[in-house]
Amino acid sequence: MEAALWYVLSGTRGGANRARILRALDERPRNANQLAEDLELDYKTVRHHLDVLEENNVVTDSGDDYGKVYLPTEAARVHWDTVEEIIGKVI
Numbered sequence: 001m002e003a004a005l006w007y008v009l010s011g012t013r014g015g016a017n018r019a020r021i022l023r024a025l026d027e028r029p030r031n032a033n034q035l036a037e038d039l040e041l042d043y044k045t046v047r048h049h050l051d052v053l054e055e056n057n058v059v060t061d062s063g064d065d066y067g068k069v070y071l072p073t074e075a076a077r078v079h080w081d082t083v084e085e086i087i088g089k090v091i
Helices: 002-010 015-027 032-039 043-055 074-078 080-090
Strands: 059-062 069-072
Touching: 002 015, 002 080, 015 032, 015 043, 015 059, 015 069, 015 080, 032 043, 043 059, 043 069, 074 080
Parallel strands: none
Antiparallel strands: 059 069
């Protein structure tokens, strides 16, 4: 999991935005539209980053369609020290 976190959050071009999204989700679960507004990012950009985070088991969703909210997975929570270290380096 730690290798996936480093790759997704710092090893790719969109890592900084994914780190911002993950930090926001740590504060409270949100849907893609709320994330786009709160982080001043394009909705499609947020959707792309959420898909990448989901594919790598970093976030999970709850609910359906428009009301779907995202939150960090238990696996990400177990490695939260690594998440914080990465966020400190990329944001």
